[in-house]
Amino acid sequence: xxxxxxxxxxxxxxxxxxxxxxxxxxxxxxxxxxxxxxxxxxxxxxxxxxxxxxxxxxxxxxxxxxxxxxxxxxxxxxxxxxxxxxxxxxxxxxxxxxxxxxxxxxxxxxxxxxxxxxxxxxxxxxxxxxxxxxxxxxxxxxxxxxxxxxxxxxxxxxxxxxxxxxxxxxxxxxxxxxxxxxxxxxxxxxxxxxxxxxxxxxxxxxxxxxxxxxxxxxxxxxxxxxxxxxxxxxxxxxxxxxxxxxxxxxxxxxxxxxxxxxx
Amino acid sequence: xxxxxxxxxxxxxxxxxxxxxxxxxxxxxxxxxxxxxxxxxxxxxxxxxxxxxxxxxxxxxxxxxxxxxxxxxxxxxxxxxxxxxxxxxxxxxxxxxxxxxxxxxxxxxxxxxxxxxxxxxxxxxxxxxxxxxxxxxxxxxxxxxxxxxxxxxxxxxxxxxxxx
Numbered sequence: 001x002x003x004x005x006x007x008x009x010x011x012x013x014x015x016x017x018x019x020x021x022x023x024x025x026x027x028x029x030x031x032x033x034x035x036x037x038x039x040x041x042x043x044x045x046x047x048x049x050x051x052x053x054x055x056x057x058x059x060x061x062x063x064x065x066x067x068x069x070x071x072x073x074x075x076x077x078x079x080x081x082x083x084x085x086x087x088x089x090x091x092x093x094x095x096x097x098x099x100x101x102x103x104x105x106x107x108x109x110x111x112x113x114x115x116x117x118x119x120x121x122x123x124x125x126x127x128x129x130x131x132x133x134x135x136x137x138x139x140x141x142x143x144x145x146x147x148x149x150x151x152x153x154x155x156x157x158x159x160x161x162x163x164x165x166x167x168x169x170x171x172x173x174x175x176x177x178x179x180x181x182x183x184x185x186x187x188x189x190x191x192x193x194x195x196x197x198x199x200x201x202x203x204x205x206x207x208x209x210x211x212x213x214x215x216x217x218x219x220x221x222x223x224x225x226x227x228x229x230x231x232x233x234x235x236x237x238x239x240x241x242x243x244x245x246x247x248x249x250x251x252x253x254x255x256x257x258x259x260x261x262x263x
Numbered sequence: 264x265x266x267x268x269x270x271x272x273x274x275x276x277x278x279x280x281x282x283x284x285x286x287x288x289x290x291x292x293x294x295x296x297x298x299x300x301x302x303x304x305x306x307x308x309x310x311x312x313x314x315x316x317x318x319x320x321x322x323x324x325x326x327x328x329x330x331x332x333x334x335x336x337x338x339x340x341x342x343x344x345x346x347x348x349x350x351x352x353x354x355x356x357x358x359x360x361x362x363x364x365x366x367x368x369x370x371x372x373x374x375x376x377x378x379x380x381x382x383x384x385x386x387x388x389x390x391x392x393x394x395x396x397x398x399x400x401x402x403x404x405x406x407x408x409x410x411x412x413x414x415x416x417x418x419x420x421x422x423x424x425x426x427x
Contacts, residue, residue, distance in 0.1 A: 083356055090390050118390035133392040138355045139399075222359075222414075240390055255389040256359040256414065 001050045006180050015191045017044050024051040024067075028074035029134060029148040036076060036136070036144060043144075045076040046187070055150060066155040070168070071179050075147040075190070079197065083138060087118075087240040088200050089145050091207045093131050094119040096193060097149060098210050100186045101128075101169075104177075111172060115211040117233075117242050117259060121151075125261070126167035128152055149186075153177050201238050208236050219260040220244055228260065350400050352422040354415040358389035362411045370411075372422075376404050384422055387415065402426040 003021045010017050025031045028047045036042055051067040065072055079089065098115050101123075105111040114122045121129035134146040152168035154176050159166075169177045196203045208214065214235060219228040220242075231244040234251060241253040354360070362370040362385055371383045378384065378398045387394045406423040409415055 086356070086394075087390050087392060090392050131391065135392060135394045136397070138394050138396070255357050 026054040032074040069155040071151040126165040358387040361386040
């Protein structure tokens with residue numbers, strides 16, 4: 001990873017961001033948490049690695065990443081948000097990452113990106129990116145967000161044992177992408193558009209446009225080991241909850257759970 | 264003495280809006296003591312907060328739920344008198360309650376365990392945002408009020424901690 005290029009380019013933008021690079025680390029979220037334990041005041045800090053050996057998703061689900069192929073990073077960001085607004089960071093991060101990728105591949109009509117509730121990015125209906133947010137000091141006005149992102153960039157070998165269809169930018173486009181370029185665009189977009197975090201309604205509205213879920217029949221699991229239920233995804237409410245109509249016609253809001261698009 | 268919820272609510276309200284920090288009533292062989300020390304203590308935090316008496320999920324259809332409920336009503340007076348040291352940890356948000364970082368991992372805390380200020384008690388997850396809930400006090404876990412992987416409402420009590 002060319003961190004010298006990255007640092008130099010970020011310096012040019014005027015964004016104040018510390019980049020801490022590891023050739024290899026277990027998980028950037030874990031590294032970020034350890035870093036925060038030593039430096040509680042850390043802000044605008046990017047933990048970056050080329051080889052995440054034990055990347056994790058929700059509930060410590062393994063996220064395998066081919067060494068040197070993908071983007072795996074965690075942004076430590078302090079934000080003054082109320083408890084009701086914390087979910088916006090989820091939607092903001094996925095929306096920014098989606099926008100960044102869409103911009104980069106604007107001329108390639110074969111690359112169909114889509115947001116999946118609550119914060120996944122799909123490429124041609126396969127999982128491309130995962131985001132895992134962690135928060136520690138929820139009771140304080142200024143909260144420290146640990147924003148972990150993983151994007152499959154140049155990976156071409158995938159773990160077939162995983163239940164989900166997984167893909168990468170290279171697998172779908174046939175071309176190698178520069179990880180530094182994607183990360184740089186993401187950082188620029190992330191720091192430029194933070195105004196959206198102050199307008200949750202607008203953010204959710206924008207997010208919904210990039211998601212294709214409304215009106216679709218989906219399978220929904222409340223918990224990872226739950227039996228999936230069929231429902232119609234009606235909407236995403238302004239607070240980010242998923243509004244589902246079950247088979248009995250009852251509409252309910254969900255703040256947690258997992259969806260699979262029915263075929 | 265009839266220890267019904269409304270009666271207790273009234274007593275709490277009186278205590279909360281007064282300058283009295285503690286009072287005790289003895290009547291027909293029952294004894295109730297309510298106190299209001301400086302920290303966030305049950306029976307003193309918010310005038311209308313009755314959450315301590317609603318420690319169970321609002322809908323109690325399951326057998327375990329009704330058993331718990333019975334137990335709560337039959338709570339001996341000693342427990343009531345002890346309650347001044349009990350700190351209630353409430354959920355700061357709507358989400359799912361998890362006792363451990365992953366399904367296979369050991370729970371962060373269990374009943375009887377001593378926790379210190381800043382210890383992680385649980386995770387409340389909502390939309391893939393994992394919130395580590397930390398203890399604000401040093402003390403012993405007296406009760407875990409929610410089952411693992413169950414949805415929780417805003418302000419729903421999660422733990423009772425006996426302050427050291």
